[in-house]
Amino acid sequence: MIDFNVDSARCTRCGQCVADCPSRIIVMATGEYPSIAPGKEFSCLRCEHCLAVCPEAAISILGFSPDGSTPLKGNLPETDQLETLIAGRRSVRRYCPENLSPELIDKLITVASCAPTGVNARKVRFTVLDDREKTAHFRDEVMERLVRLLEEEALPESKAYYARFVKVWQKHKIDLVFRDAPHLLIATAPKSLSTPRQDCVIALTTFELYAQACGIGTLWNGIATWAIEEMLPEMRQRLGIPDDHAFGYAMLFGKPAVRYARTVQHHPPEIYRVP
Structure with missing residues (x-):
């Protein structure tokens, strides 16, 4: 069992979980909340894309709640760093x-x-x-x-x-x-x-x-x-x-016994752009 659950108080029926499921096993009929299509649980990749993509943190799966996850917004490193x-x-x-x-x-x-x-x-x-x-x-x-x-x-x-x-x-x-x-x-x-x-x-x-x-x-x-x-x-x-x-x-x-002070420099990488 993959234990797919939707918090109806949070879910806005935006369809993001349906669109992003790699196995295409999440469905949502008009006026209904997302669910796993009958007989399709075995096709779940257990990737948790549905939990990750939901903007309202409404989906739980595999015993994991979105409340136990870290929001990405504001928590990612700067690109230069x-x-x-x-x-x-x-x-x-x-x-x-x-x-x-x-x-x-x-x-x-x-x-x-x-x-x-x-x-x-x-x-x-x-x-x-x-x-x-x-x-x-x-x-x-x-x-x-x-x-x-x-x-x-x-x-x-x-x-x-x-x-x-x-x-x-x-x-x-x-x-x-x-x-x-x-x-x-x-x-x-x-x-x-x-x-x-x-x-x-x-x-x-x-x-x-x-x-x-x-x-x-x-x-x-x-x-x-x-x-x-x-x-x-x-x-x-x-x-x-x-x-x-x-x-x-x-x-x-x-623990290193040496500390490097700077990056090194390399020649440009070999890149072949397919015509």
């Missing part, structure tokens, strides 16, 4: 040796979960190491196994450059893989979805931008991603990632 946030994003490789609060980590992930997904599947799973000691212990396990691969000459040919990371770790205990970050976030999604990896990348992009707005540093960690996904499948199991999940990407995050 958003542009600076995007242009000022940096990959952070230096972190303070301290945990973020559990409340902040939960908030970051909750906001990231608002990211769009294919057919509104909303099945992205966030696996998080929420304590720096957990992250360091996991890092040590990964590096131990990479050392073993190197010693056994078992590094894949395409990943031969990992030898440098391993040797620097062995000789100097310098962490070039996890960068001594206090936290690690991995996004995965069921392989059965139409767009599992894309859903994960979009969610992590959302996570990164909101994290930056909160003063939190992030790093898209391809080195850890390929190590866990392709070279050390036992570490995937160690993290409790389901076998039927596609591995989206790994992201480091934490």
